[in-house]
Amino acid sequence: MRPIKIYLDSSDFSKLSDLSKQSPEYAQVRDYLVRQRNEGVINMYFSEVHVLEAAPISPSAIPAAIGRLRTIKELCGKNCVTHPIDVCRNELSEENSLDSVSVVRSDGTWIPSSFDVSEIVPNVEQIIMAELENLSRAARRKYSKSGKPTSHAYTELTQLYNGDIAELAKKLPLSIDAARVFERYMLGKASRNDALKAVQDSVTDLVIFGHWHEREWSAASDLLKHVRKSGENFKSTLLEARRQFDHLITPDSGLGSTLKKSLPSPSQVTKKVMDARIGKIATEVAHSMGIVPRSMIDPWQVAPGTSCSIRLAIQVGHRSVLHSPPRAPSHSDFPDIYQAIYLPYVDIFRADRFMASQLSECNLPFSTAIAENFLQLPLKIREVLEAR
Template sequence: MRPIRIHLDTSDYSAMHDAPMGSPVAKIREKLTELAQSGRIEIGLSYHVVFELLQRADPEHRGNRLSRARLLSELCGRNAFPYPTDLGDGHRFSKEGLWQPRITLDDHEVEVIVGHFIQGVQQDPEATAHAQRIVTRRKYLRRWAEEYPERFADLADRNWPVMFGRSLAKDGTFGRYVAGTISRDEANRKLWFFINDPESIYELWFEQCNWDCPIMERRDNIAGKFVTMLGELRGTLARTKDLRARITAELNAAGDEALSADGRSQLLRLRRDLKTFREEISSPQQLCKDVPIWKKLFGDESALLAAEVLFAFERDKRPIKDSDGIDFVHVMYLPHADLWRGDRAFSDLLKRHKVSFGERVVPTLLELPARVEAEL
């Protein structure tokens, strides 16, 4: 039996990090850590959880952010859910800690690094003519890395082309890859660690690159698109309702305004067609067919769930908040987790409208240990 796979909400990590020793939430952290380390559960990192939890902070709060990062590593280890839109390409739960978008990983693949390194040496004013000749042919470079590993390490360190992973040049890992003594997969695992490890990504993203948190803009974009889609759906439903009301009024007309037999037959047929149309546009399955981009982005299971969530908002008649954009992203992992934690109000929405996989939703963090035990 495989381990129980769990998605936690960002608020869960925050609560466990800040919980006083001996409190119920602190005991949950201890229990989950024990179960994770024993291999009985797998808690997955995800892009949005990492950046929500590790937001930019003033220098005096650096220790807090790194402590949060260590909590993520403690609970999740090398387990991760893929970037949401990579689900559509068939990527699933990773045991190698890969939560960054695949396009980011591809842009920092070891062969890409080799190419940039070669360009760097060719443009390096301090590189010897011999070194610049060696990098023009891969077989020469490979032989040199094999025969003179220390000299290659010095050259790689001086011309390391990215802002992370320089230690791979210094410790000889990069040279061993170029020399052919470690595989491309192994080299990528070591390289990608630096952009998937929570503590490393905090230092790289916020401190070295001084970038803003990417979540806010993405959250607002998703929420905006969701509002647009919901508005279009509500507009279509309202128009069909108005048309149906006009048809009914025509059918109920009497006296001089009464319809002919042929006219009445046509309107009855139109009303039946309108009913069928309304049923179709109120169907998550039909919406998935009409909006194939969802399947392309999120895969079959998550695309259907996305449509169900849209209709849940329509039936609930509540306005969409910016935070719903992040919750919508989190719920894309529901089909790929055995137990799923999310925002309380959003979880209630899922349960109330009986979306697919809704039985996997755990309403509160305090309920999680019992649910885990029931699954084991």
């Protein structure tokens, strides 16, 4: 039987990282989840959103952040979900087959595909061979053999660029073992593939990532900025969706025009009109990402995750802006909307009480169970098992 896929909320990891501050039920549910995972009943998944929200915002917050990151690793292992912007790109691009959209994974790769380790780790062999082009034939024979750099060439290159290599190593969250592999690679004693794998494994190890902040706060902050920047286009379009939701009411929709204060809620808008708006916004997202979008006649079928985020953005926009009484927008709204992209791909989705209620009002065409409280998870797991 396929394990139940559970997507947890960032607050779950935060609370579980310090059980002394929680009621005894939290430890009991945590132990239950671990048992169910070990028995193959469930798998828990983390995402880039969890990592960013767990990461420290200042040097003094590093110890608590490491605790949160360690909790994520202990519960999820390497079970994670593809970066949101990559999910969005894969869903929307007409170049991709719908069958090729892969979201859940077991390799721990939470970073976006735009963060390419191979572009960071220098190709030492290419550097050496390029340098040899400027030397005489006799000199080239000293530094290359059978078209490959000699150990003497690697040694001299390492000595020449020793400072640069040290700086590069600081910019990567390397474990002690990975640093050794990296050093051996720079000396020509390990392959480039070995070096890339060592760096990739270190980058995706959340505990190593947390401790990296202790050693290199500036470099770690730079990496987080790069990851956050990856979602900016998606973010700006979703925020626009919040402002645009009143345009759902068009002259030809059959609903007529109304004053802004008396506009119907999104749940009262016909499915046809809502789907058309979701499809239009999804197309705008694709254009903002520089990709040719696939047909959005049925956005729920071709782009379920993206459609889910857009639908929730519209719902929260109505509730936060025009609902009476209005709800003040929260800084956590965007991360919650952003990660709703995973809801169609899991069996149980954790959200806070407000977002859970908004997701319920969205009438989403998915069977995913929504848990508004961490302590509800055992019940939700039993319900999913009974429904199979």
